[in-house]
Amino acid sequence: MNKFLLLFSFLMFLTHAWGQGSKCGTEELLREFRLLHPNASIENSQSTHRALYDSIIIIPTVVHVMHGLEDSVVGRKSNLTKKQIESQIAALNRDFNRENWDSVATDPMFKPLGGKAKILFQLAEKDPQGNPTDGIDRVPYANSYGHGMGSDDIRMKNLSRWNPEKYFNLWVVGEILNGTLGYAFLPYMLATDSTQRKRLDGVVIGSYYFGSAKEKSANDTFYLDAIYNLGRTTVHEVGHYFNLDHTWGNGGGCSSTDSVEDTPISNNPIFGCQSGPFECGNYRMTENYMEYSDDRCMNIFTKGQVERMRYTVREYPFRFSLADTANLRATGLFPYEPKRLELDSFVGNFYVGRPVSRKLSGTVFNRLNQPWGGSTVYLELKTSPLGAAFYDSVTATADGRFSFQLPTPEAEGVYSFHAFIKTPNFLVDSIRLTTQTSAPKNQFWVGTVGENGFSLHSKMAYPMNVTATIGDATGRMLQQKKFLTLNDGIVELDFPFPTGVYWIRLETEVGVETVKWIQR
Numbered sequence: 001m002n003k004f005l006l007l008f009s010f011l012m013f014l015t016h017a018w019g020q021g022s023k024c025g026t027e028e029l030l031r032e033f034r035l036l037h038p039n040a041s042i043e044n045s046q047s048t049h050r051a052l053y054d055s056i057i058i059i060p061t062v063v064h065v066m067h068g069l070e071d072s073v074v075g076r077k078s079n080l081t082k083k084q085i086e087s088q089i090a091a092l093n094r095d096f097n098r099e100n101w102d103s104v105a106t107d108p109m110f111k112p113l114g115g116k117a118k119i120l121f122q123l124a125e126k127d128p129q130g131n132p133t134d135g136i137d138r139v140p141y142a143n144s145y146g147h148g149m150g151s152d153d154i155r156m157k158n159l160s161r162w163n164p165e166k167y168f169n170l171w172v173v174g175e176i177l178n179g180t181l182g183y184a185f186l187p188y189m190l191a192t193d194s195t196q197r198k199r200l201d202g203v204v205i206g207s208y209y210f211g212s213a214k215e216k217s218a219n220d221t222f223y224l225d226a227i228y229n230l231g232r233t234t235v236h237e238v239g240h241y242f243n244l245d246h247t248w249g250n251g252g253g254c255s256s257t258d259s260v261e262d263t264p265i266s267n268n269p270i271f272g273c274q275s276g277p278f279e280c281g282n283y284r285m286t287e288n289y290m291e292y293s294d295d296r297c298m299n300i301f302t303k304g305q306v307e308r309m310r311y312t313v314r315e316y317p318f319r320f321s322l323a324d325t326a327n328l329r330a331t332g333l334f335p336y337e338p339k340r341l342e343l344d345s346f347v348g349n350f351y352v353g354r355p356v357s358r359k360l361s362g363t364v365f366n367r368l369n370q371p372w373g374g375s376t377v378y379l380e381l382k383t384s385p386l387g388a389a390f391y392d393s394v395t396a397t398a399d400g401r402f403s404f405q406l407p408t409p410e411a412e413g414v415y416s417f418h419a420f421i422k423t424p425n426f427l428v429d430s431i432r433l434t435t436q437t438s439a440p441k442n443q444f445w446v447g448t449v450g451e452n453g454f455s456l457h458s459k460m461a462y463p464m465n466v467t468a469t470i471g472d473a474t475g476r477m478l479q480q481k482k483f484l485t486l487n488d489g490i491v492e493l494d495f496p497f498p499t500g501v502y503w504i505r506l507e508t509e510v511g512v513e514t515v516k517w518i519q520r
């Protein structure tokens with residue numbers, strides 16, 4: 001008898017006794033799988049297959065909104081808005097690529113382990129028939145609010161499924177039974193039986209856990225759970241989709257491992273917002289996405305996990321087929337391969353209490369380095385420990401350019417500005433600015449240069465436009481020059497002047513300074 005049929009026959013008879021500890025249903029699926037396949041294990045991808053390739057992996061994604069019959073109107077509860085769906089895609093790209101705002105919250109001892117998967121999820125732009133699509137399929141589903149992981153699973157997927165070798169299928173149901181937030185099948189569970197794989201492959205999430213409040217605009221209405229509201233249930237399940245185990249392994253106890261070298265061995269599932277209890281001989285990485293912590297307390301995939309996920313794409317043909325160029329063309333994503341966002345270096349004053357005279361600018365490109373107009377670019381000022389303190393958004397012009405008026409610095413310090421776009425990819429660039437001394441006094445002094453002029457010395461830390469007006473003792477203007485200073489450089493003004501008293505008025509973007517010069 002087919003092993004998978006056996007597995008799912010067994011699942012069908014599982015009772016409601018799954019209990020409170022089943023935040024992630026994958027644990028149950030794995031438990032049953034291991035009963036039937038005691039010798040199966042994920043091969044350890046570490047050491048022997050490092051850095052097979054380093055390109056960005058695009059995953060064409062379809063979201064099947066399996067909404068309740070009563071939720072026929074888009075935006076009503078389980079029939080999630082497009083914005084809520086997009087917020088989840090943005091959250092995946094954010095967390096898989098360590099672009100999450102809270103990566104700073106990773107315990108200092110684990111911070112060096114943080115990995116960027118370079119995996120990007122994009123909603124498909126062509127459906128399996130080659131027609132245009134937004135990558136969202138809305139289907140009424142009678143059991144949406146009472147979905148079970150057993151026999152319901154295939155029945156539900158049969159209602160709406162795109163070829164899982166071409167699309168990453170994400171199903172959202174109203175609610176999964178028994179307090180389960182989501183579940184997934186690991187590739188190694190599906191590797192040996194292609195028929196079952198094509199029926200099962202993908203991730204199922206309850207609607208209240210799908211989407212991210214962090215990626216929500218003020219006037220959007222999202223239906224999200226209070227604790228699992230940052231899209232990390234899906235991040236966790238998609239980790240399974242790329243062959244990641246829970247950090248505690250699936251056998252439980254200190255002898256069970258997730259086969260990843262740099263995740264500390266841990267014991268059993270842990271909930272809530274605990275930080276690093278000492279167990280199994282090390283501090284636990286409770287902030288790992290493959291833990292059961294609350295969304296606000298997860299923030300890291302390790303380098304080892306990232307390596308394993310990329311290895312999975314490379315080694316499992318039914319994962320690799322998602323990301324190859326032919327499939328990106330077929331799913332309409334090829335021209336939209338990842339954008340790039342770059343901030344220009346900032347040259348200008350940044351003084352406490354003074355409006356910033358120059359804008360912070362940058363460019364959005366697509367993968368072929370063509371300027372990318374129309375993107376909404378967001379700018380955020382992050383200060384530690386206050387978080388985001390300034391928020392603005394602009395639309396890039398046709399040539400991909402954008403610019404922001406920076407806020408007036410209120411205190412001395414280092415300011416970190418993050419420009420980012422949310423969709424289709426969550427890309428970020430950052431710039432750090434340190435406030436300059438606010439007083440413009442004594443920035444210039446004058447010396448002589450030969451017979452025909454005087455020199456002007458600048459203490460400015462960066463080039464600055466200066467207008468110099470030279471007047472005599474009576475106040476009559478003799479000459480005016482505009483120039484750009486060099487760092488601590490000397491500017492020669494070729495003004496021939498006889499013995500006498502002169503005033504030199506220096507006007508800069510940080511203020512006006514007047515110096516007196518006596519030519520003897």
Ligand SMILES: [Zn+2]
Nearest residue numbers: 024026027246
């Ligand atoms: Zn899990």
